[in-house]
Structures are given as C-alpha cells and as structure tokens.
Amino acid sequence: MSTPALEIQDLHKSFGKTEVIRGASLSVVAGERLALIGPNGAGKSTLFNLVSGRLPATKGQVLLRGQPISGLAPQQIQRLGLARSFQITNLFPTLSVFENIRCSVLWQMGYRYNLFLFLSRLTAVNQRADEWVQRLGLQARRDVPAGQLTYAEQRALELGVTCASGAPVVLLDEPTAGMSRAETEYFIPLIREITQGKTLLVVEHDMDVVFGLADRVAVLVRGEVIACDVPEVVRANPKVQESYLGSALGASLQK
C-alpha cells in the first residue's frame, strides 16, 4: 500500500479544559476526494486548523505524504504541498483578482523574497495567474480589488488562491458556505474541475455537495472520526444516523 497523502494520527486539541478534538484519526488516499461531515461543533474547522498549522495540536501527529508536519508554521506546511481555503473568505482585499492569484503562484515558481526582479517580466508567473483567472471565470473582474467582488465571486477567488499554488493536497473548508442553490450548482463542477488530480479533503454541510463530490465520507462527532467509508455505507451506518438524529442533516442522510 502506498503512503497516504494525508494521515491524521490520534490528534487531540484542548482549549483550556474543553477538549474539542479527542483522538481523531483519518487517512486520505492520494488522489481521492474525501468529505468531512459532522454536526455543528463537532470540531471540523478545528481539525482543519490543526492540520494546516493555524493552531498547534495538544497531542498527536499529522503526516503529509509520510512526512510529519505537526508543529510547523503554516507557510512551511504550505511549501510541503498542502493548501487550504477558509470558511470565512480570507483574501487580500485591496489587491486585484489577478494580484491575489499571482501572490499564490509566486512562491511555488521559485520567486520567494525576491526584490531584484520585476513582476511584469515574470512571463511564466503572469501567464499561469491569468490562466487561473480564466478557469475561475473571473476574467471580466481581473483588475477589480478582491474586496469589491460579490460574495460568490469571492468564494471562487478563495478557491483559486488556494489551488493556484499547485499544492497536491487541498483542504477546502465549506467552499459553498453562504451560497445560493443556483450558485452552489454552478460551483461544484468548478471545484471538481480545478482540483482534478489533487487529493481533496473538504468540509461541507450541504449533503448534495458531499454526495456529488466525494469518493469517501468521514464523519466527525465530538472530536472523533466515527466512520469513514463510501457514501452509501456511511449513510447506512447506525452510529452516524444516531448522532444526526433529529437534525436536518439527519433527515437528508436518511433520504
């Protein structure tokens, strides 16, 4: 068996006396799309923050393609090939759409902290950034500051800034949060298209998105992964149904 793209081993996180993540373990196979679901407050976003280095874990290990990344800074984890998006849009608001994407492309193309080259001369960088603007369908808004985009456009750019860095492992935190149904329907194929060939771990509330996108589904309840399998099996799992009992999510699971 090949090394998993991302492996979470017995991860713990406490805020004061409250333990939010209690020994979560999860293994994401290279190239698969794994959806992480769970009731509100289960710790999905916290788990993402632990994996991506936004928060330090109290205990446990995270392996990115076999390499331990616990305790590293976000930028170090990013450079090792893990990119993430945010549930609450997290862009460079005064920079244009194009500049936002370009910032994401620069490091991986080797320009780093360079102050002796002109951006306008970096043809390969600019070409790649423009390709991404096009893929996101934002070419008409290329030079508009990110802060002035509509919400749906910002969500698309959020996705673009995450993926344009070329990282092979991508974490998406509720990519369709706050979107209308029509916008979501347009958005899912876009996610599918631009994460092609990448390993994807996605937190999502919308069950249509989950079942439309994911190869496997993991269920996080009270800081523990209680099930991880193909959607049909997870749906039939009595433990999962129990934890969702009485919620709207539960109803959609039982459909």
Added chain:
Amino acid sequence: MAARMRTLCWGGFGLLLIIAPLLFRSSLAHTVLSQMGIAIIACLSYNLLFGQGGMLSFGHAMFTGLGAYATIHALNAVGAGSLPIPVSLLPLVGGMVGLLSAALMGWLPTKTAGTTFAMITLGLGELVWAASLMFPGVFGGEAGIPGNRVTGARPFGISFGPQIQLYYLIAAYVLACTALLYLFTRTPLGRMLNAVRDNPERAAFVGYNPQVVRYIAFVVAGFFAGVAGGLAALNFEIVTTEVLSMERSGAYLLFVFLGGSAVFFGPVLGGVLMVLAFVWLSALSQAWLLYLGLLFIWMVMAAPGGLAGVLVQNMRAWTQGQWPRLKWSYLWLVLTVPPALAGVATLIEMLYHLQLNAEFDPVLTFARMPLDTSHAATWLGVSGFAVVALGLLAMAWRRFAAQWLQAQADMRLRSGDSL
C-alpha cells in the same frame, strides 16, 4: 498609454527637481528646497512601512538620526584625511548604518504589524534617544556634532560650499531613491508586502513568512531613511540629538498621512508639506502646532486618503465626467472656506495674544486689522463672525459630502458596468 503616462510623470518630476531652484532663486528658497528633498526621501522610506506594509512605526527617526550621525562622523573623518570618500557619497554611509541598525533591531518588532509593532518601535526609538544622551562622545550631547562639508576632493570644482550645489546633489539622491523605492513596489517582495499588509495570515498560507517579508521591508526602509539622514547632516553641517527624538518620528507619521499613504507619490507631497509647515507656518504663527493638529484631525476624519487620495479621487471624478454636478458644491466650498478659516484663526491668534503678549500691548494686528484683545466687543464681533462663517461652511460641506458620495456611488456602478 499607461507607460506613456508614467514616462510623463517621471519626466515631470525630474524636470521639477531641476528647475525648482531656478524658479525660487533666493538662498533661503534653496535651503527650503534642499530640506524638502530630504523630507521626501524620509517620508517615502517611512511609507514603505506604513502605507505599503501596514506597519505603524513610531520610531523612524532612529534610522534617519543614526544615518545623520554616521554621515557627520564620516564627514569629519574625511576632513581629518582618514577616510578617502568623496563627500557626495557620504549619504550612502548613512544609508548603510540605517540598514545595519534596522537589520539589528527589526526582527523583534516585525513579528506582528499591529499594536505590538507600534509599541516596540516606540520603545526602541526612546531607547536610542536615551542612549544618545548617555554617550555625548558619539552624539555630541546638547551641542551636537558639527561638521564642514567643504572638504576632500573637488571633482569639476564642485565643493558643495554653495547651497545650490548641495541642492543638486540632494535632487539627484531624491530622484534615485524615489525611482528605487517605486521599482521596489513592482517586485515579488514588494507585492507580497502589500499582501502581508492586507492579510498576513493568508500570506502565510500561500507560502510566505509574514515576518520575513516585513523584516526585509524594514531593513530597506532603514537604508533609505539613513540616506535621508545623511543628506540632512550635509545640509545643516551639524547633527544634534533632536534628530533622534520622538517628535521627529511623530512628524514622519503625521506628514506621510497628510500627504497620503495609499498612493505612491503621497509621501512626496507629505515631505513638501512637512518643510512648509516647519519653515513657513511656524514663522507665520506661534499657534502653528495647533493648526497642524486641527488639520490632521480633519484629514483623518474627512479624507483618510490624504492629499494624494483627494487628488486621485478628483482625477477619477473628472475623467468619469462627474465634475459638472460637483462644480457648484465646489464653488460653495471655495466661497465659504476662507471666511471660516479666517474667523477661527483670528480667534486662536487672539487667545494666543492674550496669553503671551497682552502685557506689552493688548492690540493684536491680524491681517492688517487692529484687534484690541482687552475689549469684549472685539471678542463678540470676532466670535459672531466665526460662528456665522462656520455655519455657512458646515452647510456647504454637507451639500458637498452628499453629492460627493452620490458621485462615488455612480462611478462604482459605472465601473461595474464597463467591466
């Protein structure tokens, strides 16, 4: 089109630097112009932190000041024959010392850009200033360290004795530093500095360590600040501990803000304003700091983009055809601002006169008007005038603000359409 516009702007800037001393020919004017050039470099270097990087520094005088001291010591070494460097290159010595001290002190404050950064730079600035008082051998104590710039080799007979020669040296530095700082904004690091200002967390998640980005910018800003300090040392031929003071650091912040921190050339205007205020306004009135404070407060509230922001927004309104509807509001402002300013200024001047000079002569002559500060009637009359004038200004301002907001909204809509 944009490229031609840029060539035009830089050409104009260079031309202005060349012909300015020909337009204003007195030796006082040449001193003032020299100071403006120095202030321009200092303000641009400050804005690399403040406007480009979102770092509110309260200690920028450290680097201009240390640069100045390094240069004056180097100048004296040249005079003593122990340092074979032409005087024209001495500001670079200041720059190197500014760079090294920024490199030494920069890592700690640049960890964050917020309040912590502001507080640490404040502390470091105070530290350096206190140290300057403790080591009179290096910093010259209260008397300062004097120097003589007419020394060393004289290529083409240039001795820098006459102010005009020094002015052109400063002008050359201004052009070079402005160009270099502008080019910096167009490099990968320059862009990432903006990204870190906007959102340091996201910058980390695209692979950049925000602290490293800020630190490099801090060091670069230290270099240019040191150059400005070095030029100041050559200009005044004396450096006193005042150059390291808190007031100096505060002045950079104040005038960069007044000039406009969001636009590249804003600090250039800020530098010009700074010298105008220090040289001209301070000679005009004892209450100049009060006027400056009022202007600053008004600017923060009404035009946070500074002078450059006001210019840029008006240019945009002009090119998008919004001026016809704004012109009456502007006319009203032009008519109501002078009387309101005159009213308020008269009151302030009378108060100052009463406090400071009334024992000698109760009559203040303001704008050729004799005003007897010992008579209640004068106070009533002036107050009444000021209140009416301010009322009219408030009405005109309200009208202008409403139309301005409307024009801004229309422009945003239209730019949305055209895209």
